[in-house]
Amino acid sequence: MTDTATTQAAATPTPKIRRAATHFDANPAKAGWITKSVLIVLCALWLIPLIGTLITSFRTTDAAANTGWWSVIVHPSTLSSLTLQNYKTALGGTTDMGQAFVNSLAITLPATFIPILFASFAAYAFTFTEFRGREFLFLAIVSMLVVPNYVAFIPILKLYKIVGLSGTFPSVWLFHIAFGMSLAIYILRNYMSTLPKTVIESAKMDGASHYQTFYRLVLPMSVPALASFAIFQFLWVWNDLLVALVFIGPGSNQPVTVALTELKGQLGQGWELTTAGGFVTMILPVIVFLALQRFFIRGLTAGAVKG
């Protein structure tokens, strides 16, 4: 159904129906063999490291240490030696990846949700209200994007000691909330400024308060931008090693990234175990990304691309 629709669109001379593309050949709908082969080569290069890791995660210690992963493909007879043992050891062994997975969720969920809440309120104020110092404050926030997060490690560590937050989940997610804020406000404000002003004005005329306009109108209309920031922040927090290492460290509260480095360091453990652990850490972000990528692109580009 979709296929016939697109071919028809491509065959008709009206370019408006087909998406606005730049093309190099006479027939814009078709890519030449050069285009195709360049893309295939690029995609293959991009996938090779991942495939190698995936295959290794199913191999035995001996095989992984003595032969390259591609030998499984070159000699298909060795296929039968593949095993699920690495995943069992990684998930149930002394480094408990299962527990780490729960910990990661406990860190990532608040660290994703709370900045969205804070930033959407702030972005609303920056876009739809007038107040003194608005532009200056906004530029101050945007300029905070360039400060690297390791600047704050020592001062905040000292602060946590006084308050007694060290080693807890909030110690990590509070840190991520603050450092995600600049980007969140930036993306959301860019997106909100593309929303039709007239709708918001008429809501105000009808006597809606700021709160009502925010919850009923602006927030639902900003879903693509909210989703795109959520994915960004989710990936960033889930994949973060350093902040977790500094504020929580190895132990019962460790997230998956810390657990993975622990796996790496354990005595007598081969590569195959870290690859299995690596895939456990990758599963959730990849699923989240694939499920939400439609929103991701829409929300991200609305602010950055004019038109």
Next chain:
Amino acid sequence: MLAKALTALLTVVAGIGAALLLYWVLNWISERLPDNWEHRIKPYLFILPAFLGITVYILYPAILTVINSFKDNFSRNWVGLTNYRTLFDSTYFRGTLFNTLLWILIVPAACVIMGLTVAVLADRLSPRGEKAAKTVIFLPMAVSLVGAATVWRFIYDSEPKGSTQIGLLNALLSIFHKGPVAWLDTSTYHLNSLLLMVILLWIQVGFSMVLLSAAVKGVPVDTLEAARIDGASERQIFALVVIPQIRGTIITVFITVTITVMKIFDIVYVTTGGNFNTDVLGNQFWTQISTFFNYGAASAIVVIFMIAVIPIMWYQVRHFRSEEAA
């Protein structure tokens, strides 16, 4: 296990609940105020929590860092410019600065060029093919840097001469009876730094591709048609019609990637740890703190970094303003 999971759940609920409550209280306060005050105060209340977070976690540490860069290693006594002088006098640190500069010069440009190439080429595929190609290129964005380091070990690994190579590059070399090359130990022509940059490109090209692809699709078809009628070749159209129209996005991507690259730390930390002349500012900062316990020098490094960032920041603000005006 279950008890742990429950405590985790409880912290999550409590944290999110507290955040929601905060706004409810702020709103409650503002509604108690007289009408004209409510309108004046409310925007500030809306941005207050965000600003509080930024002040405590970014502004306060940044200011403290500037002050401590003029103090000794435990931040007790004032030492003037000693930290800066020691840093610039050491050849190692100058090497670190040069490496960081290499990253800044190469990665953002390469990222934009590769992203644009994929975006333009994939645009000509069928919608299904385009989606598949883009997903593959974007996929590494979801991989953590620890994960990426694990993944790339299977490419860069080197075993002693004579034994079977399990790293892909050396295995390829051994087919031609060459090698093995210890890729990440070789600093001739900064080979190892370049190889580390490849890892970052692997992760970042997807990001630049997504933004640039949307910009390319946004170029109005009539401008392309007009150029075609005037007899421009497809290459001319790309260089003279498409590129100028997506300039804004190119700058946005370029600045974003540049800032990421300046802050780069993890890739170097988990692969070479800064050895073999691959050190960069971010990793050097961490070494000064965790190995040498020299907080003064570490702070000075951050200040050097922040000064280097000012031109980019200035450019970004100016670019942002012109976008606003347009």
